[in-house]
Amino acid sequence: xxxxxxxxxxxxxxxxxxxxxxxxxxxxxxxxxxxxxxxxxxxxxxxxxxxxxxxxxxxxxxxxxxxxxxxxxxxxxxxxxxxxxxxxxxxxxxxxxxxxxxxxxxxxxxxxxxxxxxxxxxxxxxxxxxxxxxxxxxxxxxxxxxxxxxxxxxxxxxxxxxxxxxxxxxxxxxxxxxxxxxxxxxxxxxxxxxxxxxxxxxxxxxxxxxxxxxxxxxxxxxxxxxxxxxxxxxxxxxxxxxxxxxxxxxxxxxxxxxxxxxxxxxxxxxxxxxxxxxxxxxxxxxxxxxxxxxxxxxxxxxxxxxxxxxxxxxxxxxxxxxxxxxxxxxxxxxxxxxxxxxxxxxxxxxxxxxxxxxxxxxxxxxxxxxxxxxxxxxxxxxxxxxxxxxxxxxxxxxxxxxxxxxxxxxxxxxxxxxxxx
Amino acid sequence: xxxxxxxxxxxxxxxxxxxxxxxxxxxxxxxxxxxxxxxxxxxxxxxxxxxxxxxxxxxxxxxxxxxxxxxxxxxxxxxxxxxxxxxxxxxxxxxxxxxxxxxxxxxxxxxxxxxxxxxxxxxxxxxxxxxxxxxxxxxxxxxxxxxxxxxxxxxxxxxxxxxxxxxxxxxxxxxxxxxxxxxxxxxxxxxxxxxxxxxxxxxxxxxxxxxxxxxxxxxxxxxxxxxxxxxxxxxxxxxxxxxxxxxxxxxxxxxxxxxxxxxxxxxxxxxxxxxxxxxxxxxxxxxxxxxxxxxx
Numbered sequence: 118x119x120x121x122x123x124x125x126x127x128x129x130x131x132x133x134x135x136x137x138x139x140x141x142x143x144x145x146x147x148x149x150x151x152x153x154x155x156x157x158x159x160x161x162x163x164x165x166x167x168x169x170x171x172x173x174x175x176x177x178x179x180x181x182x183x184x185x186x187x188x189x190x191x192x193x194x195x196x197x198x199x200x201x202x203x204x205x206x207x208x209x210x211x212x213x214x215x216x217x218x219x220x221x222x223x224x225x226x227x228x229x230x231x232x233x234x235x236x237x238x239x240x241x242x243x244x245x246x247x248x249x250x251x252x253x254x255x256x257x258x259x260x261x262x263x264x265x266x267x268x269x270x271x272x273x274x275x276x277x278x279x280x281x282x283x284x285x286x287x288x289x290x291x292x293x294x295x296x297x298x299x300x301x302x303x304x305x306x307x308x309x310x311x312x313x314x315x316x317x318x319x320x321x322x323x324x325x326x327x328x329x330x331x332x333x334x335x336x337x338x339x340x341x342x343x344x345x346x347x348x349x350x351x352x353x354x355x356x357x358x359x360x361x362x363x364x365x366x367x368x369x370x371x372x373x374x375x376x377x378x379x380x381x382x383x384x385x386x387x388x389x390x391x392x393x394x395x396x397x398x399x400x401x402x403x404x405x406x407x408x409x410x411x412x413x414x415x416x417x418x419x420x421x422x423x424x425x426x427x428x429x430x431x432x433x434x435x436x437x438x439x440x441x442x443x444x445x446x447x448x449x450x451x452x453x454x455x456x457x458x459x460x461x462x463x464x465x466x467x468x469x470x471x472x473x474x475x476x477x478x479x480x481x482x483x484x485x486x487x488x489x490x491x492x493x494x495x496x497x498x499x500x501x502x503x504x505x506x507x508x509x510x511x512x513x514x515x516x517x518x519x520x521x522x523x524x525x526x527x528x529x530x531x532x533x534x535x536x537x538x
Numbered sequence: 539x540x541x542x543x544x545x546x547x548x549x550x551x552x553x554x555x556x557x558x559x560x561x562x563x564x565x566x567x568x569x570x571x572x573x574x575x576x577x578x579x580x581x582x583x584x585x586x587x588x589x590x591x592x593x594x595x596x597x598x599x600x601x602x603x604x605x606x607x608x609x610x611x612x613x614x615x616x617x618x619x620x621x622x623x624x625x626x627x628x629x630x631x632x633x634x635x636x637x638x639x640x641x642x643x644x645x646x647x648x649x650x651x652x653x654x655x656x657x658x659x660x661x662x663x664x665x666x667x668x669x670x671x672x673x674x675x676x677x678x679x680x681x682x683x684x685x686x687x688x689x690x691x692x693x694x695x696x697x698x699x700x701x702x703x704x705x706x707x708x709x710x711x712x713x714x715x716x717x718x719x720x721x722x723x724x725x726x727x728x729x730x731x732x733x734x735x736x737x738x739x740x741x742x743x744x745x746x747x748x749x750x751x752x753x754x755x756x757x758x759x760x761x762x763x764x765x766x767x768x769x770x771x772x773x774x775x776x777x778x779x780x781x782x783x784x785x786x787x788x789x790x791x792x793x794x795x796x797x798x799x800x801x802x803x804x805x806x807x808x809x810x811x812x813x814x815x816x817x818x819x820x821x822x823x824x825x826x827x828x829x830x831x832x833x834x
Contacts, residue, residue: 119653121828122660372657488661492796494789526785529654537653537825538646 120370120536125488128370132389133465133484136429139364140235141357142290146278148270150225153213153242158189161210163221163422164380165395169200169207173381173417175256178508179220180207182258186266187224193258211376212393214363215242216355216422218348219254219502219512220381227266228274230353232293234360241363243356245269248346251511254421255504276339279329280322291321293357296350297431298470301481306439307354308423308432309446309500309515314350319343355422358429365389365484372532373465374485377428377497377520381420381504386524388487391531398523403503405516406447417506419518424499427460430468430483433499433517434460438473438481446500446515456498456517457482463489463497487532490525540595540602540621542628546588548760549578550630553591553616559609561618563748565707566598569618570748571609577751580618586631587762589755591616593623633763640725641775642810645818651772651784651803652825655796659826662793668710669827673699678823681804685811685819692734701736701753702745710797712741712749716756717801721769722809723757729809733757764790769802800826 120128150156160183162176172180177197184196184205199205210217217223221244229242247265251257284291296317303313319340326336343349366375371389378385385397400418407413426432436442437457440450457473460482467480485497496519503514552573553559559573569580579590582599586592595602607619614626643651659665668674680696683689697715704710715736723733735757741750755761761769764787771780787795803822811819 119825122656125657125660486661488657491785492658492661492788526782529657529785530781533650533654533657537657538650 118536119538124370125372125536128368128390129373129465129484129486132365132368132371132373132375135237135364135368136361136484137469138236139294139361141232141241141293141360142235143230143281143293143353144233144285144290145231145281146228146274147231148225149223149227149229149242149244152229152231153215153223155213156225158204159206159208159225160184161208161213161215161217161221161223162380163210163217163219163420164378165383165385165397166209167207167380167382171382173420174506174508175417175420175504176220176222176381178256178258179222179253180205181508182253182256182262182266183222183224183227185258186253186263187226209378210422211378211387213242214240214359216359216425217244217254218246218351218355218423219421219504220256221254221422226270228270228278230356232353232356232360233290234364235290237364239360239363241356241359243352243359245274246346246348246352249348249502249512255502255511256508257511258509272335273339273342276326276329276331276335277322279331280325283325283329284322293353294361294470296321297354297357298472301431301435301438301471302474304439304441306432306435306442306500308351308426309502310347310439310442311350311354312347314354315343315347318350318353351423355425358425358431361429362425367392370536372487374428374487374528377424377499378422379419379424381417384419384520384524386520386528388528388532391528391535394531396524396528396531398521398527401518401521403501403516403518404447405503405514406445407503407514408512411505411513415505415513417504419501420504421501423501424497424520427497427499428485430464430481431471434464434483434497435471435473435481436500437475440475442500446517448517459495460497462493463495487525487529490522491529494522496520496522496525539615539624540593542616542623542625543583543592543594544586544629544631545591545625546578546586546631546633548588549591550611552576552578552589553609553611554613559611561603561605561607561609563707563746564600564603564605566600569599569603571618573609577748585762585764586629586633587755588631588633588760590762591623591625591628631763633761633766638770638774640773642813643772643775643777643780643806645810645814645816645821647777647780648803648807648810648818648822649825651781652807652822654781654784655800655803656826656828658788658796659793662796664705665710665793665796668704668714668793668797671703673703674711678804678827681808682811682819682823685808688812692732694736694740697734697736698740698744701741701750704797706792706794707746708749708752708791708794709745710793712745712753713791713794713797714801716753717765717769717798718805719753719757719801720759720761720765721773721802721805723759724769725773725809729812765798765802768799772802772806
């Protein structure tokens with residue numbers, strides 16, 4: 118099959134319009150097994166497919182932690198053996214319309230946010246954010262980590278579930294896109310800076326949590342948790358981005374990238390017209406700011422599904438909206454602006470709804486066009502947390518990373534093979 | 539003082555021949571320096587060539603030197619205006635035409651490459667100024683006829699229309715001809731053809747002197763290593779390596795990388811047509827220009 122320039126343009130317009138016009142709405146909370154399904158003795162993880170033997174330290178740590186959390190094993194050694202012997206299966210979050218930050222491990226009992234695209238009807242999912250530092254998603258699995266996960270499952274999630282039920286009853290659900298749009302004008306990038314978004318989230322849901330039939334102590338504890346963790350809404354934002362990119366996926370002839378994801382060993386992408394086919398390359402190590410006592414030599418290669426935010430047209434692509442982020446990921450304010458400006462060269466359009474005040478309310482760069490990446494030689498740049506390369510340690514910093522050109526070259530070859538011969 | 543990573547054999551000979559050089563053009567990535575009638579290029583990193591000095595610097599070249607600056611090169615250091623360059627320890631790059639067994643690419647490879655280039659041209663502004671031009675169309679029509687009829691391809695006026703054609707410091711036509719003639723002159727003997735040489739004075743009357751000099755180097759087989767690898771891999775049937783080089787060159791300049799690659803590809807298609815007579819040249823040209831009726 119061969120395609121003309123106009124046909125590709127039309128396909129890309131359809132794909133990116135789909136992304137921008139989707140309406141991801143938080144509609145419920147429930148256990149992954151019930152909401153996602155098909156998770157018997159299965160763990161989902163971030164990034165492209167990976168075998169246990171090739172998995173990085175933080176991913177292995179998170180998998181062990183999830184197995185302990187589920188009660189499938191009593192010790193880390195026994196947990197590892199379960200995976201080695203194939204008794205616990207691994208699958209990609211993206212294969213189930215789910216996303217998870219960093220290791221992104223989702224186990225059957227873990228509560229997940231359920232979002233629905235009110236335009237297209239698809240559902241997307243993400244797990245719940247535990248906070249920063251020594252947490253499961255960075256590969257830590259101490260008793261403290263497991264205890265927190267159980268609190269999230271036993272107390273936090275049911276409270277959120279009750280609250281969202283009320284919101285759904287009253288107004289159909291919690292619209293996430295307007296929250297992201299507003300947060301971008303308030304100094305967030307909605308990938309590594311969620312200060313405004315989480316404040317907006319807390320402000321909106323607090324009244325529904327108060328009247329949800331839980332004790333004042335339980336509600337206060339939940340709100341304290343949200344207040345102490347600015348990344349509470351990261352996972353909701355990611356699930357929303359997944360819904361947006363799904364709305365632009367599987368469009369015949371479209372050269373728009375619809376997934377970018379990392380598993381701590383490899384980076385992988387999807388392209389709209391090429392379906393769920395992964396194009397992978399070794400993941401680079403981010404460059405950034407390290408917590409005291411740590412350095413780049415301790416860092417794990419890039420990990421996480423959070424690159425879905427850039428894929429949807431915000432996150433690192435909107436860094437010009439979030440000058441304060443440089444204190445977290447490094448660089449200067451000018452660097453942040455230059456990164457956003459550079460990303461316009463590889464994207465289809467400026468977002469219709471996500472705007473950057475500093476750039477005269479110009480829309481964020483949206484819809485990565487595979488052809489433009491190859492023509493310009495500019496690969497997408499994201500910001501990200503940095504995990505220690507050993508399991509059990511946790512986060513050691515934050516920084517920026519540029520995806521390897523190799524994944525885009527491989528994808529482009531496949532696109533040419535499909536549409537150019 | 540900045541360090542030279544490499545210096546081409548020709549650049550070293552030209553610059554240490556006794557005369558002073560003068561910078562005529564400066565851009566972010568390169569400065570063009572003339573020593574009498576011979577030109578060298580001072581580049582920021584980038585592919586090595588016989589005629590370049592590749593500098594280790596993160597600063598744009600245009601921040602370091604200016605048009606009119608004098609250039610003096612001694613064995614261990616060079617001065618370009620007020621810029622001091624340590625040449626000692628730089629790799630001496632020899633490059634140059636290499637002999638290899640010609641194994642023309644299969645039709646499928648040529649078509650795949652044509653589609654690749656077309657898709658990349660589709661996202662390049664102003665590419666139609668060259669691809670859609672009457673001069674280019676006339677050149678292609680003539681070239682395809684030559685391929686069909688096995689004619690002699692050296693008629694200077696056929697190439698003249700492309701020189702200086704299109705936008706850019708190295709106009710698209712010059713880059714195309716550079717790639718085309720570099721490829722053609724690599725292996726004419728194998729196909730019963732004579733090399734094609736466009737005289738420098740003829741070219742420099744129609745385009746920038748610097749662009750004419752680059753074209754002259756190309757037709758003499760004095761290429762930068764990326765171009766050299768691309769055409770070598772293509773003509774020796776190493777398809778995957780060739781494709782990798784083609785993609786690596788795509789970001790070069792505004793469309794310089796694409797135009798040079800197009801010249802290489804069209805020449806290879808021309809040679810394949812003469813060899814196999816499969817109609818491949820027309821299909822390749824159609825695949826890139828999108829003008830199906832005219833070139834089918």
